[in-house]
Amino acid sequence: MKLAIxxxxxxxxxxxxxxxxxxxxxxxxxxxxxxxxxxxxxxxxTYRTSVALKLSSIHVGAxxxxxxxxxYYCKMGQADxxxxxxxxxxxxxxxxxxxxxxxxxxxxxxxxxxxxxxxxRSPLYWAASNxxxxxxxxxxxRFDVDVNTKSFRSMSPLxxxxxxxxxxxxxxxxxRNDVDPDAKxxxxxxxxxxxxxxxxGAVVQLLIEWxxxxxxxxxxxxxxxxxYAAEEGHEDLxxxxxxxxxxxxxxxxxxx
Numbered sequence: 738m739k740l741a742i743x744x745x746x747x748x749x750x751x752x753x754x755x756x757x758x759x760x761x762x763x764x765x766x767x768x769x770x771x772x773x774x775x776x777x778x779x780x781x782x783t784y785r786t787s788v789a790l791k792l793s794s795i796h797v798g799a800x801x802x803x804x805x806x807x808x809y810y811c812k813m814g815q816a817d818x819x820x821x822x823x824x825x826x827x828x829x830x831x832x833x834x835x836x837x838x839x840x841x842x843x844x845x846x847x848x849x850x851x852x853x854x855x856x857x858r859s860p861l862y863w864a865a866s867n868x869x870x871x872x873x874x875x876x877x878x879r880f881d882v883d884v885n886t887k888s889f890r891s892m893s894p895l896x897x898x899x900x901x902x903x904x905x906x907x908x909x910x911x912x913r914n915d916v917d918p919d920a921k922x923x924x925x926x927x928x929x930x931x932x933x934x935x936x937x938g939a940v941v942q943l944l945i946e947w948x949x950x951x952x953x954x955x956x957x958x959x960x961x962x963x964x965y966a967a968e969e970g971h972e973d974l975x976x977x978x979x980x981x982x983x984x985x986x987x988x989x990x991x992x993x
Contacts, residue, residue: 792820793810793815793818793820794806794809794810795807795810795811795815795816795818795826796818796820796824796826796829798810798826798838799826799827799829799830799833799835799838799842800829800830800833801833801835802830802833802835802837802838803838804837804838804841807826807830807838807841807842808841811841811842811844811845816842816845816848817848817849817852819852822854822855823854823855824854825849825852825860826838826842827839827842827843827848827849827850827852827860828852828854828858828859828860828863830842830860830872831860831861831863831864831867831869831872831876832863832864832867833869834864834867834869834871834872835872836869836871836872836875839872839875839876840875843875843876843879850876850879850881850882851881851882851883851886853886856888856889857887857888857889858888859883859886859894860872860876861873861876861877861882861883861884861886861894862886862888862892862893862894862897864876864894864906865894865895865897865898865903865906865910866894866897866898866901867901868898868901868903868905868906869906870903870905870906870909873894873898873906873909873910874909877909877910877913884910884913884915884916885915885916885917885920887920887922890922890923891921891922891923892922893917893920893922893928894910895907895910895911895916895917895918895920895928896920896922896926896927896928896931898910898928898940899928899929899931899932899937899940899944900928900931900932900934900935900937901935901937902932902935902937902939902940903940904937904939904940904943907928907940907943907944908943911943911944911947918944918947918949918950918951919949919950919951919954921954921956923957924956924957924958925955925956925957925958926956927951927954927956927962928940928944929941929944929945929950929951929952929954929962930954930956930960930961930962930965932944932962933962933963933965933966933974933978934962934965934966934968934969936966936969936971936974938971938973938974938977941962941966941974941977941978942977945977945978945981952978952981952983952984953981953983953984953985961985962978963975963978963979963984963985963986966978
C-alpha cells in the first residue's frame, strides 16, 4: 500500500526529486530518487514505525530526512505547515534527529521553532526526549526557543532528557542561563527527581554539580530524589546524594 503525498493546491506533480513510500503493518519503506519511472533509486529508508497516512510532501521529507524534498517546499513557504495531526515538519524531524533537515527548516527567521503538537510538546522537547544532541544544539542556538517550554503534563525538555538518561543533552541545556533546573511537572517532580528515580547516574552527577539545583526538592507526594534512588536500591546514587550538604536523609513522604 502506498502512502499518498498531498500536493499544494494547483500542483499535480512532485519536484524532480520525488518520493515513494510503501507502508505496511510491519515496516515503512521510503524510496527516494530523481527518475520518474522509479528506476535508479538514490536512497532507501526503512522505518519500523507508524505514521499518519495523510502527510504533505514537506512532512514526509522531514520524517525521512530528505533534504531536497524538504528544501523545495520550504522555498514555497511551507516550513510551518501542519498536518492532519497538528504536527509541523520541524516537530517530525525533531523526533527523528535529521540534523541537515532541521537546518533547512529553521533557516527562515520567521519559522515557529516552538510550535507545539496537540499534547503541548515542542521540537526541543522531542529532540531532548530522544537524545538528538545535534538537533538540540541547533535549536537552543535560536534566541527565540523557549528552553523551559512544557508539555500538557508540564514536563520540560530538561526533565525529559534527564528521565531518559541523555547526559550530553542535559549538559547542553544547562549551559543556557535561562533554563530552570528545578522545573516541576504536574506531579511536582524535577529533572533531578526523574534522573534519580530512573537511575540515571551520569545525569544525577551533572545536575547536583550545577549551582542552584534543589537536591532535596519534594514532589506532590512528598518524595525527594533521595527517596526515589533509595527505593530502587541504587547504593551509589544514594551515597552520592547523601554527600550533598543540604540533603535531609530523614524526610518522609505523604505515606509516612
